[in-house]
Amino acid sequence: MKKILWVMFAVAIALTVAIYFKAPSRNGTINISADRLVKNIKILASDEFEGRAPGTPGEEKTTQFLKEQFKKLGLKPGNGDSYFQGVKMVEITTSPDAVMKIVSGDKVFNLKYGPEFMGWTLRVRDQVSVTDSDMVFVGYGIVAPEYGWNDYDGIDVHGKTVVMMVNDPGFATQDPKLFTGNAMTYYGRWTYKYEEAARQGAAAVIIIHETKPAAYPWAVVQGSWTGPQFNLESDDGNMSRVKVESWIPGAKMAEIFAASGLDYNKLTAEAATRDFKAVPLKAKMSVSLKNSIRHVVSKNVVAVLPGTDRLDEYIIHMAHWDHLGRNPALKGDQIFNGAADNATGAAGLIELANAYLSGAQKPRRSIMFMAVTAEEQGLLGSAYYGRHPLVPLNKTVAAINMDVLNTYGKTRDVTIIGYGNSALDDYVDRAAKQQKRSVNPDPEPEKGGFYRSDHFSLSKEGVPALYFDGGVDNIAHGRKWMLDQIADYTANRYHKPSDEYSDSWDMSGAVEDLELIYKVGLQLSLGDSFPNWRDGNEFKAKRDAMMKK
Numbered sequence: 001m002k003k004i005l006w007v008m009f010a011v012a013i014a015l016t017v018a019i020y021f022k023a024p025s026r027n028g029t030i031n032i033s034a035d036r037l038v039k040n041i042k043i044l045a046s047d048e049f050e051g052r053a054p055g056t057p058g059e060e061k062t063t064q065f066l067k068e069q070f071k072k073l074g075l076k077p078g079n080g081d082s083y084f085q086g087v088k089m090v091e092i093t094t095s096p097d098a099v100m101k102i103v104s105g106d107k108v109f110n111l112k113y114g115p116e117f118m119g120w121t122l123r124v125r126d127q128v129s130v131t132d133s134d135m136v137f138v139g140y141g142i143v144a145p146e147y148g149w150n151d152y153d154g155i156d157v158h159g160k161t162v163v164m165m166v167n168d169p170g171f172a173t174q175d176p177k178l179f180t181g182n183a184m185t186y187y188g189r190w191t192y193k194y195e196e197a198a199r200q201g202a203a204a205v206i207i208i209h210e211t212k213p214a215a216y217p218w219a220v221v222q223g224s225w226t227g228p229q230f231n232l233e234s235d236d237g238n239m240s241r242v243k244v245e246s247w248i249p250g251a252k253m254a255e256i257f258a259a260s261g262l263d264y265n266k267l268t269a270e271a272a273t274r275d276f277k278a279v280p281l282k283a284k285m286s287v288s289l290k291n292s293i294r295h296v297v298s299k300n301v302v303a304v305l306p307g308t309d310r311l312d313e314y315i316i317h318m319a320h321w322d323h324l325g326r327n328p329a330l331k332g333d334q335i336f337n338g339a340a341d342n343a344t345g346a347a348g349l350i351e352l353a354n355a356y357l358s359g360a361q362k363p364r365r366s367i368m369f370m371a372v373t374a375e376e377q378g379l380l381g382s383a384y385y386g387r388h389p390l391v392p393l394n395k396t397v398a399a400i401n402m403d404v405l406n407t408y409g410k411t412r413d414v415t416i417i418g419y420g421n422s423a424l425d426d427y428v429d430r431a432a433k434q435q436k437r438s439v440n441p442d443p444e445p446e447k448g449g450f451y452r453s454d455h456f457s458l459s460k461e462g463v464p465a466l467y468f469d470g471g472v473d474n475i476a477h478g479r480k481w482m483l484d485q486i487a488d489y490t491a492n493r494y495h496k497p498s499d500e501y502s503d504s505w506d507m508s509g510a511v512e513d514l515e516l517i518y519k520v521g522l523q524l525s526l527g528d529s530f531p532n533w534r535d536g537n538e539f540k541a542k543r544d545a546m547m548k549k
Contacts (some may be wrong), residue, residue: 030355030515030518030519031354031355031357031358031359032351032352032354032355032511032514032515032518033351033354033511034508034511036350036351036354037344037347037348037350037507037510037511037514038501038505038507040069040343040346040347040350041339041343041344041347041501042501043065044062044065044321044339044343044346045337045338045339045500045501046337047335047337048061049062049065049337050325050326050335051323051324051325051326051336051338052321052322052325052338052343053228053324053325053326054089054091054230054296054298054322054373054374054377055089055091055228055230055294055296056325056326058326059298059299059322059373062321062322062346063084063299063301063321063371066301066321066346066349067083067084067301067303069350069353070083070301070303070353071083071303073350073354073357074357075303075304075305075369076303076304076305076306077302077304078303078368078369078370079302079390083301083302083303084299084300084301084302085299085302085384085385085388085390086297086298086299087232087297087298087299087300087373087374087380087381087384088232088233088295088296088297088384089230089231089232089233089295089296089297089298089374089377089380090124090230090231090233090238090294090296091228091229091230091293091294091295091296092120092121092122092124092228092229092231092291092293093227093228093291093292093293093294094113094119094121094229094290094291095289095290095291095292096113096226096329097113097290098113098119098288098289098290099111099112099113099287100113100117100246100248100285100286100287101285102135102283102285103283103284104135104256104259104260104281104283105259105260105261105282105283106259107259109252109255109259111248114222114226115222116249116252117206117246117247117248117252118222118225118226118246119244119245119246119287120225120229120244120245120246120289121241121243121245122231122238122245123237123238123241123243124233124237124293125291125293126290126291126292126293127288127289127290128243128288128289128291129243129287129288129289130161130203130204130243130244130286130287130288131286132284132285132286133159133160133161133203133204133284133285134159134160134161134280134281134283134284135160135162135163135206135280135281135283135284135285136155136160136162136278136279136280137162137163137164137257137262137267137271137278137279137280137281138151138152138155138157138163138164138278139169139272139276139278140164140165140167140169140187140188140193140271140272141162141164141165141193141196141197141205141207142168142169142187142192142193142196143200144179144185144187147178147179147187148274149169149179149274151271151278152196152200153277153278154277155277155280156201157197157200157201157202157278158200158201158202158203159201159203160203160204161202161203161204161205161244161285162197162200162202162205162206163205163206163253163281164193164197164205164206164207164208165208165210165213165268166188166207166208166209166210166214167184167188167213167214167446167448168184168185168187168188169271169273170182170183170184170185171183171184171188171213171446172213172269172271172272173272180445182445182446183445183446184445184446184447184448185448186448186451188213188448189448189452190207190247191378191451193205193207194207194241194242194245197242198240198241203242203243203244204242204243204244204245204246204285205242205244205245205246206246206247206248206253206285207246207247207248208247208248208249208250208268209221209247209248209249209250210250213446215444215448215490216490216494217491218249219495219496220494220495221247223324223327223495224324224376224495225247226327226329227324227325227327227329228325229377230296230374230377231377231378231380232380232383232384233295244287246287250264256281256283257281259283260281260282260283262279267279298322298373298381299373300370300373300381300385301321301370302368302370302371302390303368303369303370304368304369305353305356305366305367305369307362307363307364307365307366307367308362309364310365310366310528311366312391312395313365313366313395313396313397314365314366314367314368314391314395314396315363315365315366315367315368315397315398315521315524315525316368316370316396316398316399316400316458317349317352317368317369317370317400317402317517317521318349318369318370318371318372318382318399318400318402318454318455319342319345319349319370319371319402319403320342320345320373320374320375320376320381320382320403320453320454321342321346321372321373322342322373322374322376322377322381323336323337323341323342323343323376323499324336324338324376324495330497332497333497334497335497336495336496336497336499337499337500337501338499339499339500339501340404340405340407340489340493340499341403341404341495342375342402342403343501344402344404344405344407344510345402345403345404345405346371348402348405348514348517349369349370349371349402351511351514352369352514352517352518352521353369355514355515355518356518356521359518359522361522361526363521363522364525364526364527365397365524365525365526365527366391366525367521368390368391372385372454375403375453375454379453379454379456379457381454382454382456382457382458383457385457385458386457386458386460386461387461389461393458393461393462393463393546394546394547394549396458396463397464397524397525397530398424398463398464398465398466398524398531399455399458399459399463399464399465400455400465400466400468400517400521401453401454401455401465401466401467401468402467402468402517403453403454403467403469404469405509405510405513405514406470406471406509406510406513407505407506407507407509407510408477408482408485408505408506409475409506409508409509410474410475410508410509410512411437411470411471411472411474411475411509411512412437412438412471412473412475413437413438413439413440413472414428414432414437414439414440414468414470414471414513414516415440415441415443415468415469415470415471415472416428416439416440416441416442416466416467416468416469417441417442417449417450417455417466417467417468417469418450418455418459418467419439419440419441419466420441420534421464421533421534421537421539422464422466422531422532422533422537423531423532423533423534424464424465424466424520424531425439426531427520427523427531428466428516428520430523431516431519431520431523432516434519435515437471437516438473442469443472449467449469450467453467455467459539460539461542462539462542462543462545462546464531464533464539464543466520468513468516468517470509470513471509471513472486530547532544532547
């Protein structure tokens with residue numbers, strides 16, 4: 001009798017597992033439509049939406065469109081009775097007639113705004129000036145006790161202009177024992193470098209741009225920091241930040257080093273060694289930035305599908321809706337349409353909502369669909385949500401982010417930015433196995449993808465998060481072809497007016513990725529557990545602490 005009962009129990013478990021992991025829909029398919037996806041991408045990336053910059057008529061059109069789509073589907077408002085979360089920001093537009101003057105040795109360099117330097121301020125002031133500020137090369141500008149690294153050791157940079165390399169020493173040396181080797185750490189990101197320089201008391205920061213360690217060409221720097229720049233505003237008007245944050249191309253900085261009697265290649269190579277010490281330049285920097293200031297309340301668009309019985313626990317699907325707007329200084333096409341980046345992701349949220357609403361299995365936990373603002377300005381919308389969450393973070397099971405969907409067709413694999421960091425891997429592995437696809441970590445960790453999209457804002461707060469980045473082993477054309485397409489996009493369309501919808505796009509890969517994302521989200525919604533970060537992860541302690549509350 002016991003044997004019979006055991007067999008019956010085993011069969012019941014097997015049936016439960018089969019039901020749990022089957023492709024969940026009434027008719028065996030998931031309601032994600034390539035035609036509907038393309039239709040919404042075309043709308044969001046149209047000239048009518050003016051590049052979807054925060055604080056412009058393009059934002060109003062975008063956020064209203066997303067709200068109406070969510071409302072039409074029957075999703076509930078995510079912020080009380082509103083589909084919007086206001087994000088208070090300050091918009092600072094620097095006059096493009098600025099000139100950075102650097103006197104190095106006996107040479108004077110008057111750097112033109114745009115081709116020779118990009119500079120701005122986060123301080124909420126009509127004008128900021130730095131005059132005859134001593135320049136110091138501080139290597140990578142990193143203070144990382146856990147790696148035994150301090151580029152500021154033994155030097156006082158108060159009131160000075162610190163000059164530093166982008167990325168980190170691990171990438172420069174490819175030494176797996178130095179930082180994390182080829183994979184960029186947060187210390188390699190420009191956001192960290194500006195923040196650390198402020199903590200050190202510097203007056204200004206110059207990051208040296210080199211395409212390979214930055215992972216994008218100078219045109220991206222110029223396009224990203226030209227025109228209105230949005231930031232969250234602190235109580236002190238951001239006066240705790242350095243006066244001037246800037247970039248200079250490496251070739252120009254090499255000339256400045258040479259005028260100070262320094263060998264640029266030799267010194268930048270030494271900066272990646274533990275013996276490096278900061279080097280004062282025989283140079284002074286002066287610049288004055290005139291700013292127009294506007295206070296803006298932008299919007300995160302938030303909608304919810306309530307769960308069936310664990311309503312107070314949430315899985316967040318997120319994507320940013322914003323792009324770079326319009327640059328009237330450009331000749332010809334002035335609109336940064338952002339079709340791939342990230343009209344695809346915003347339209348993908350609508351498709352995920354369709355899938356959940358029409359699926360045979362209803363999520364036990366609530367599903368939040370969040371289209372965030374100002375990702376292009378430094379993840380501001382998601383950062384604001386992380387600091388002002390609409391649901392408790394210890395009730396947030398996971399965040400799943402989409403940023404630039406695959407427009408090149410189906411792949412044999414899927415790339416997960418953040419794979420290996422948390423128990424969310426297990427959910428991805430199971431869902432990918434159903435599609436007969438392999439799962440890969442970030443193939444280009446040196447580009448710091450984990451720190452460059454909105455999931456990072458929730459990761460910093462302790463919430464396990466993933467970023468689906470599509471695959472690279474294209475079924476029709478192969479891996480090399482796919483990588484060539486991605487490289488071509490990065491070089492020729494990323495953050496440029498040419499990022500527009502094309503009839504040549506093959507959306508079958510995006511549909512398959514969305515189906516995978518849906519399956520992962522549904523698995524999470526049907527469970528009881530809260531996946532955690534892996535042991536040793538930098539965010540685990542924060543998650544552990546919040547879950548004890």
